[in-house]
Amino acid sequence: MATLTTARLVLRPWRDADFAPFAAMNDDQAVMEFMPHRLPRAESDAFADRIRKHIDAEGWGLWAVEVPGTAAFIGYTGLSAPRFGAHFTPCVEIGWRLARAHWGFGYASEAALAAASHGFGTLGLAELVSFTVPANVRSRAVMARLGMRHDEAGDFDHPALPAGHALRRHVLYRLAAGAWGV
Numbered sequence: 001m002a003t004l005t006t007a008r009l010v011l012r013p014w015r016d017a018d019f020a021p022f023a024a025m026n027d028d029q030a031v032m033e034f035m036p037h038r039l040p041r042a043e044s045d046a047f048a049d050r051i052r053k054h055i056d057a058e059g060w061g062l063w064a065v066e067v068p069g070t071a072a073f074i075g076y077t078g079l080s081a082p083r084f085g086a087h088f089t090p091c092v093e094i095g096w097r098l099a100r101a102h103w104g105f106g107y108a109s110e111a112a113l114a115a116a117s118h119g120f121g122t123l124g125l126a127e128l129v130s131f132t133v134p135a136n137v138r139s140r141a142v143m144a145r146l147g148m149r150h151d152e153a154g155d156f157d158h159p160a161l162p163a164g165h166a167l168r169r170h171v172l173y174r175l176a177a178g179a180w181g182v
């Protein structure tokens with residue numbers, strides 16, 4: 001089971017104790033500003049359970065992020081395989097969601113660097129993608145810091161959202177193993 005460590009963080013499998021703080025952040029309007037809706041506890045738990053089972057089965061996924069000595073759980077960062085179909089799927093997505101109190105410290109970018117390195121180095125992936133709504137500048141800044149490129153021709157309408165939904169349009173970012181240096 002892969003646990004990744006960085007200068008300040010541990011990216012680890014999930015524990016039962018992570019579910020409550022995860023539910024709190026999924027119920028925070030600031031964290032969920034660019035998601036279709038805040039998650040009720042049952043939906044948050046089901047999501048965490050799905051993430052945990054994926055890591056158990058595959059050894060990689062959306063790792064729980066810990067700041068040793070500071071916070072046992074600040075959110076997730078890692079890799080996932082989108083379940084919807086689009087012009088760029090199947091693919092592996094790199095993503096992040098941190099509790100509001102832990103924004104502004106560089107944690108998401110630091111964790112994403114470790115996750116990308118694991119994806120390219122250990123898993124041998126050829127490419128990582130990431131996507132979000134155009135207005136999510138914080139997430140796009142993490143993508144840019146990681147060296148991802150905005151593939152403007154690849155921008156798409158998220159198939160899980162109905163026509164006319166304010167969050168339907170997404171920007172697509174890509175990072176190829178070659179550009180990473182492997």
Ligand SMILES: CC(C)(COP(=O)(O)OP(=O)(O)OC[C@H]1O[C@@H](n2cnc3c(N)ncnc32)[C@H](O)[C@@H]1OP(=O)(O)O)[C@@H](O)C(=O)NCCC(=O)NCCS
Pocket residue numbers: 030031032034095096097098099102103104105106107108109110131132133136138139142
């Ligand atoms: C997206 C998200 C993870 C970005 O968080 P973030 O804190 O802005 O990103 P980072 O952790 O990389 O931190 C970068 C910030 O920390 C600052 N920083 C402070 N100390 C730092 C350090 N030691 N190293 C690097 N950056 C540091 C940077 O200057 C930057 O600040 P700025 O935004 O004022 O320029 C966060 O906003 C979030 O969880 N949003 C909700 C969920 C979401 O939208 N997820 C993406 C869906 S696609």
